[in-house]
Amino acid sequence: MDYVIEMLNITKEFPGIIANDDITLQIKKGEIHALLGENGAGKSTLMSVLFGLYKAEKGIIKVNGEVAKIHNPNDANALGIGMVHQHFKLVHNFTVLENVVLGVETVNRGVLTMNAAREKIMSISKQYGLFIEPDALISDITVGMQQRVEILKMLYRENNILIFDEPTAVLTPQEIDELMGIMKSLAAEGKSIIFITHKLNEIKQVADRVTVLRKGRFIATVNVASTSKEEMSEMMVGRKVLFEVQKSDANPQEVILEVKDMVVKSKHHHKNAVNKISFKVRKGEILCIAGIEGNGQSELVYALTGLTPIDSGNLIYKGKDITSTTIRYRSAHGISHIPEDRHKFGLVLDYNLAENLVLQTYFLPEYQKSGLLKFGNIYKHADKLIKQFDIRSGEGAYSKTRSMSGGNQQKAIVAREIDKDPDILIAVQPTRGLDVGAIEYIHKKLIEERDSGKAVILVSLELSEVMNVSDRILVIYEGEIVGQADPKHVSQQELGLFMSGSKREVVE
Amino acid sequence: MSKNTEKVKTSFLKAFFQGKGFQSFSASSIAILIGFVFGFIILVASNPFNATEGFMTILTGGLIYSGYIGIGQMLYLATPIILTGLSIGFAFKTGLFNIGSSGQFIVGAFAAVYIGLKWTFLPVEILWIVALIGAAVAGGLWALIPGFLKAYRNVNEVIASIMMNYIGMYLVNYLVVQTIFDSKKNQSMTPLLASIPKAGLDKIFTGSSVNFGIIIAIAMAVVIYIILQKTTFGYELKACGFNRSAAQYAGINDKMGIMLSMVIAGALSGLGGGLLYLAGSGKHIEVVDVLAAEGFSGISVALLGLSNPIGIIFSGLFIAYITMGGFYMQLSKYVPEIISIMTAVIIYLSAFSLVFKDRVAGFIKKRMEGKKV
Numbered sequence: 001m002d003y004v005i006e007m008l009n010i011t012k013e014f015p016g017i018i019a020n021d022d023i024t025l026q027i028k029k030g031e032i033h034a035l036l037g038e039n040g041a042g043k044s045t046l047m048s049v050l051f052g053l054y055k056a057e058k059g060i061i062k063v064n065g066e067v068a069k070i071h072n073p074n075d076a077n078a079l080g081i082g083m084v085h086q087h088f089k090l091v092h093n094f095t096v097l098e099n100v101v102l103g104v105e106t107v108n109r110g111v112l113t114m115n116a117a118r119e120k121i122m123s124i125s126k127q128y129g130l131f132i133e134p135d136a137l138i139s140d141i142t143v144g145m146q147q148r149v150e151i152l153k154m155l156y157r158e159n160n161i162l163i164f165d166e167p168t169a170v171l172t173p174q175e176i177d178e179l180m181g182i183m184k185s186l187a188a189e190g191k192s193i194i195f196i197t198h199k200l201n202e203i204k205q206v207a208d209r210v211t212v213l214r215k216g217r218f219i220a221t222v223n224v225a226s227t228s229k230e231e232m233s234e235m236m237v238g239r240k241v242l243f244e245v246q247k248s249d250a251n252p253q254e255v256i257l258e259v260k261d262m263v264v265k266s267k268h269h270h271k272n273a274v275n276k277i278s279f280k281v282r283k284g285e286i287l288c289i290a291g292i293e294g295n296g297q298s299e300l301v302y303a304l305t306g307l308t309p310i311d312s313g314n315l316i317y318k319g320k321d322i323t324s325t326t327i328r329y330r331s332a333h334g335i336s337h338i339p340e341d342r343h344k345f346g347l348v349l350d351y352n353l354a355e356n357l358v359l360q361t362y363f364l365p366e367y368q369k370s371g372l373l374k375f376g377n378i379y380k381h382a383d384k385l386i387k388q389f390d391i392r393s394g395e396g397a398y399s400k401t402r403s404m405s406g407g408n409q410q411k412a413i414v415a416r417e418i419d420k421d422p423d424i425l426i427a428v429q430p431t432r433g434l435d436v437g438a439i440e441y442i443h444k445k446l447i448e449e450r451d452s453g454k455a456v457i458l459v460s461l462e463l464s465e466v467m468n469v470s471d472r473i474l475v476i477y478e479g480e481i482v483g484q485a486d487p488k489h490v491s492q493q494e495l496g497l498f499m500s501g502s503k504r505e506v507v508e
Numbered sequence: 509m510s511k512n513t514e515k516v517k518t519s520f521l522k523a524f525f526q527g528k529g530f531q532s533f534s535a536s537s538i539a540i541l542i543g544f545v546f547g548f549i550i551l552v553a554s555n556p557f558n559a560t561e562g563f564m565t566i567l568t569g570g571l572i573y574s575g576y577i578g579i580g581q582m583l584y585l586a587t588p589i590i591l592t593g594l595s596i597g598f599a600f601k602t603g604l605f606n607i608g609s610s611g612q613f614i615v616g617a618f619a620a621v622y623i624g625l626k627w628t629f630l631p632v633e634i635l636w637i638v639a640l641i642g643a644a645v646a647g648g649l650w651a652l653i654p655g656f657l658k659a660y661r662n663v664n665e666v667i668a669s670i671m672m673n674y675i676g677m678y679l680v681n682y683l684v685v686q687t688i689f690d691s692k693k694n695q696s697m698t699p700l701l702a703s704i705p706k707a708g709l710d711k712i713f714t715g716s717s718v719n720f721g722i723i724i725a726i727a728m729a730v731v732i733y734i735i736l737q738k739t740t741f742g743y744e745l746k747a748c749g750f751n752r753s754a755a756q757y758a759g760i761n762d763k764m765g766i767m768l769s770m771v772i773a774g775a776l777s778g779l780g781g782g783l784l785y786l787a788g789s790g791k792h793i794e795v796v797d798v799l800a801a802e803g804f805s806g807i808s809v810a811l812l813g814l815s816n817p818i819g820i821i822f823s824g825l826f827i828a829y830i831t832m833g834g835f836y837m838q839l840s841k842y843v844p845e846i847i848s849i850m851t852a853v854i855i856y857l858s859a860f861s862l863v864f865k866d867r868v869a870g871f872i873k874k875r876m877e878g879k880k881v
Contacts, residue, residue, distance in 0.1 A: 307756060328759025337757070345757040350750040355743070359758040368740045 002065070004029045004192050005050070005081075005161055010059035012045055014403075017394045019045040020056070023218045025211050027161065032183060032193045034203040034224070036236055037213035038435035040392070040405030043196045044086075046213070047163050050194075051083050052076045082154030083163040088146050090138045096149050097121060097134040100156050117156075124155045128185055144175035151182065162186065163194045168202055169432075180206050198236070198435040200229045212236055237437040245440075247447045250471035252282040256455045257304075257424055262313035264299045266479075273299035275479040276313070281424065286446060286456040288470030288487075290463070292499050296479035297459045298340065301428050304457070305337045306330050307345075318423070331360045336422035338413055340429045340459070342406075346413045349402035353393060354382035356401050357416050389415035407438040414442055424455040431465060443469050463492050477501045532814045535864040536823070539812070543857035547850045554846045562840035566833035566850065580709070580716025582828045584787065588613070590725040590824035591780030592806025595773045597815035598732050602769040603749020608654060608669025609777040610803025611676030612647035616778025617785040617793055617800075618680045619646035624699025624786060625688050636702045640724075640782045647778015648771040650676060655770025659763035665770065673799055681795045695792040696785075703788030717789035724783060726821055728776065733817035735772075745769050777803065808856070830854055 005027040012020040020042045027033045037043045048054045050061065052070040061068050063079045070076050076083075090099050101117045118134060125132055130148050138146060147167060154162050164183070168176045183206050187193055195207055203210055203224055210227070212219040212235040219235050234240055258280045266273035274296045281287050291297055302308040304315070306327035315323045322330060331337070339345035347356050358367050358378055367374050367381075382397035391411045393399035401409055410430065417425060427446060431439040446469060450456050460466050466473060467487050475483040475498035483498035483505050497503040547566070551559040592609045599606035606612075620643035623635075630638055654668035690697045707720040736742040747755040748765030755762045780802060785791055809827055813819030834851040838844065 305757075326759065327756065331759050339757060344751075344753045346754065348747050348751045348754045351747070359747070359754070362743055363740055371739045371741060373738055373740055373743060 002029065003027060003062070004064055005194075006062040006065075007046065007050060008060050008062065010046060010049055010056045010061075012042075012049055012054055012056045015394060018216050020049070021216045021218075022058075023213065023216075025218075026221070027192050027194060028209075029192055030187055030190050031208040032187050032195055032206050034195045034197060034207035034210040035213065036198060036200075036203060036210050036232060038198060038215075038236060038437055039407035040215075041213040041236075042216040043213055044165060047083065047165060047194070047196060050076065051081060051163065077157060077159070080158065080160040081163065082157060082159030082161070084147065084150040084154070084165060084167055086165045086167075086169065088150055090146055090149060092139040093137060095135050095137055096132050096141070096152075099138060099149055100152050102153075104157060121152060121156060124152060128155065128182060128189070130155075130182060142175075144171050144178070147171070147175075147179070148182075151186075160190070161192050161194070163196070165196045166198075167195075168197065168199060176202070200232055200436070203232065204229060214238055233436050236435070245443050245447070245468040247469075248451070250285045250450065252285040252471070253453065254283060255280045256283050256318060257281040258314075258316040259304070260314040260316065262300070262303060262315070263311045264296075264303050264308060265311050266299070271479070272311075273479050274303060277476075277479070277481055278313075279474055279481060281455045281457060283423075283455050284450060284453050285471045286450050286458055286469060288466050288473045289457065289459045289476055290466045290473050290495060290499060291461070291476035293461055295476050297428070297476055299479075300476070301337070301340070301426060301459060304426060305335065328360070331420075334421075334423035336417040336420050336425045338417050338425070338427040338430045340432070342409055342413055347401045347409060349400070351401060352397065353386070353391070353399050353401055353404070353412060354379050354397040356412060357382050357385055357419075359416065361420065385412075385415040385419055391415060407434050410434060410442070411438065414445060418445060418449060422449075422454060424457065425449055426457045426459070428459040429461060430458070431460075431462070439465075463495060466495070467492065475499055477504075532816065532819065536812055536814065536819070538864045539857055539860045540826070540854070542860070543854035546857055547854045550846070550850050550853060551842070555842065558840045558842070562837050562842050565837045565840050566830065568833070576713045577715045578832065580713025580718040582825060582832055583709075583713070583722045584717040584719070584789065584828075585831055586824045586828035587721040587725045587787075588780040588784040588802045589805045589809050589827060590722075590821055591728065591776050591783065592802050593809025593813060593820040593824050594725075594729055594732055594806075594817060595776035595780070596806045597810035597813060597817065597820050598736070598776065599769060599773040600810060600815040601736055601749065602745045602765075604658070604766070604769055604773070605666050606651065606669060606770065606773045606777075607666050607807070608651060608672045608676075608774070608803075609806045610799045610801075611669065611673035612650045612774040612777035613781040613803045614680050614793070614800045615650045615676045615781070616643035616647035617781030618683060618696075619643045619778070620702070620782030621696050621699050621785050621793060622683075622688055624702025625697055628701055632701055636704050636786055639699070639702045639786060640704075640779060643782025644775040644779040647781065648775035650778065651770040651774020652767060655767040655774075658770070659766040673803070677797070677799055680793065681797075684793050684795055689795075690792070693792070695794045698790075698792065699786060700788075702786055704783065704786050717787055719787055721783040721787060724779075725824075728779070729817040729821045732776070736817065777806070780806075 003026045007023065007025040010020050010023045011018070023042065023046055025035070025046065035043050035046070045054060049056045050070065052072045052075050055071070061070060068079055070079065091102065094102070097114060097118060100121055101114070106113050106117055121134060124130070130152055132145065132148055132152065133141070138149065167179060171179060180202065183193055183195070197203060207224045209221060210224050210232065211221040212232065214236060260278050262274055262277045263272050264274035277300065289297055289300065299308065303310045306325065310323055314321055317335070343349060348359065355378070358381065361367060362373065367378055379397050385391065386396060389411055392408050393404045401412065404412070414430065430442050430446070434442070446456050446458065458470055470487055473485040473487055473490070473495070474481050475485070475495065477499060478501065482501065483503065485495060548559065548563050551562050592613060595609050595612070596606050620639040623639040623642045627635065627638065650672060651669070654665045654672055657663035657668050658665045684696045688697050704719045704721050707723065709718045709720070736746065744755070744760045745765050745768065747758060747760055748762045749769065752762050755765060781800070784802065785793060805827060809820055809824045812826070813823035830851050834848070
């Protein structure tokens, strides 16, 4: 067998957790090899070991059959290993061209010579169908384009082993299709690709073989063609997973929140980010705000939760006008918010889990007395939620949230927001970047909330989530509600037309 | 039974060695040790014959040459830098870098001396207290300006407070000349009536300048410790510092939090200025174009104490001790410049304690695991 990369019996530990426990990964030339696992399964750690960012305690790495010592990314590069990180490593005020050559610039007597580089980049770009604008600034191009620049960087360095770390998390459906095409053509040219993901559809679509990790352990390497999605997810999660969300019909009751002609001005341009939006939310229903990213969803949620003021219009909550109330008033009166950016808003990453679980309730008599925090109660509360919501971490309630995996961070936020026993739960992309097990869990919790008579507003970009979870769909486009749909009677194509602005109907 | 007690014992030992306190303490100690090694090299380079003697002087100087006076002087010197150290350490913990301690310090000093000289209508028993409160208020207000700019205009507090250092220095020079000037000596007049009481400390450390100020400094450290670790107020301030957006999300008034953090930091520095210039030790505000050094020593104190208020008490005492030992090194025929370089090197390297903290943790973990195997 000739493998281009072999990682044999790799073990890597962090305080309180074994991230990789005796893992073996073998990649053939010209294959697309998926690395599948839940958040925190050890995929990123394993790749960081391969890329020289971490040093494994045990195990060896062979490149083309020879044992290789990789101490830093430069060593990896010299061996032809390149990586597209989940968060791109681009200089935003440089052009595409400058970013590609950064680090391997061609120089003539100390002066940059870009012409040769430009030619090479354009020919690579043509060869693989990676069309780019070489002189555009990174800050001006779309996320999908930025990813192409990252791919070009690897090809420009003549890397033969390309690592893609969850490349589709940031892309639109069309961009994902394009990326899949690019990956296939790269593999056809003899490049070997390691594709880190937890999306089974994408694996089915492009990968030849898949290696599954679970909780830091190697589970199996199998051929994709002969393995069903259900089998893969069972290997990944360790139990059977339901792909269809199971829920009974909604039983909507009285209106709990009414938005009247809400306008929020944009901070970036002259148009209104939210333009005269009106809608009602009832108890016992999941109302979904669907739309393509950047069409005013964030601003709408900020306005609902009080993070930004409303420029005009009204918010009526339980019959009371709360338009000008504070964030704390709303949070204390039963409006819970699972924010879209869990690192920016949802957690104080330097606080431990227990401290984060009382982020909006630390001032209640339960947790403080005349200004002194009652740590006994705070940790008891944390232990209760950890148990109830199965939040996993290295050191329990004392774990710094920064050290926790994304899925468990999200679980912590969901636990905190649901435990507040809200009347209305605003969940913004609550499953972004999560694996099937966690997604299933969070969907179940949202439906439980609905069934116990709470109102849920779900803001989502994922059409499958929109279709499966919600009871009623409002489509937002350029800050306006352009359509209303019943998920039982609407097709994804029709929703797509609303979302792209090509169809519009008057919504009461 | 015995097996159980053994288990308890080892787990206690383990908890002790793996505890954060022990790790921080050993990290600071290692940093100090390396500082000493480099300091010694400097002495050897400058004058090899007296190097050993000089080095012993800096290690033991304060105590050998002057005994109780030495300890008293150490406490006296430590008082202001414990406060500036607390000021900077507190700001660090709430996510701010208060490099403006120097300006807040001198503004506080002026307020204290001014009140001590001009508000003599107050009874003598409370004059010094009012003067110190004035110092804290002045320092706090001085820090409010960068705090306000940061909160409402997102101006980096480092830039703003560096500027405030110079404005503070020149403003105080101007005000001293205008109001409380002793023109013969080119410095402020002596606020005799407002001297801080000795509180019996002069009986123990006869001949030194130590006074009730050191007690105030230690008390402030304890107060800051409690605020940061135990109160909802500290929880809010730290949340603003660590992640402003999350603090907003949690319904905390982030603008108010940032301003209050700066005001408290400034008040501590200002109080430090008041405590130094009301010590009755013959220290006066000199009208010169030099920023108050205590504000910058505070950075070393805070770093060496790893921003922990209790750690800052000890790091303040240590740096005072080294400073004093350096003073006595002149007896070993070292010029003051070399002594300053030497003490600076020790302090400078001491500030590297953060670098060692993770190493210590890793080392202990390895040892513990070795034992298990």
